[in-house]
Amino acid sequence: MYSDSGDMRTQINLILDGFNELPYPSQPDVAAQIGVSESTMRRRLSDQKTSFRRITEQHKRNRAQALLQNENNTILEIALQLGYADSPTFVKAYKKWTGVTPKKYRQRARNASL
Structure with missing residues (x-):
């Protein structure tokens, strides 16, 4: 479906952007939508x-x-919207990604808008 448009990262992001249900699509599902094998996508x-x-x-x-x-x-x-079973698991992942908790991110964003 997407195999001739742009780089692989862009193609995957386009698929993820259009996906609003849980769970997130698996690697085999995304590879199939792009029209390549899993090994080709990994490579x-x-x-x-x-x-x-x-x-x-x-x-x-x-x-x-x-x-x-x-x-x-x-x-x-x-x-829950992102597919986590509970908030502590999400908070841990978010802090790993950004270095701050979601609550702290909100506080900073709120203060920046003042």
């Missing part, structure tokens, strides 16, 4: 110095930051 991503896991984590981080902008979204709701 092309390796050539681009990345991996499917890294791309999905970056996508989740970006989506989390967008969802955190809306103060009406609770941390638990965001965690």
Whole structure:
């Protein structure tokens, strides 16, 4: 479907952007949508110095930051929307990605807008 357009990372992000249901699509599912084998996708991503896991984590981080902008979204709701079983697991992942907790990110964003 996408095999002739852009680099592999861009193609995967386009698929993830259009995906609004849980769980996130698996590597085999995404490879099939792009129209390549899993091994070809892995090789092309390796050539681009990345991996499917890294791309999905970056996508989740970006989506989390967008969802955190809306103060009406609770941390638990965001965690569940991103496929985490609970908020502590999401908080741990978010802190690993950004160095701060989601709560601290919200506080900084709020203070920056004042």
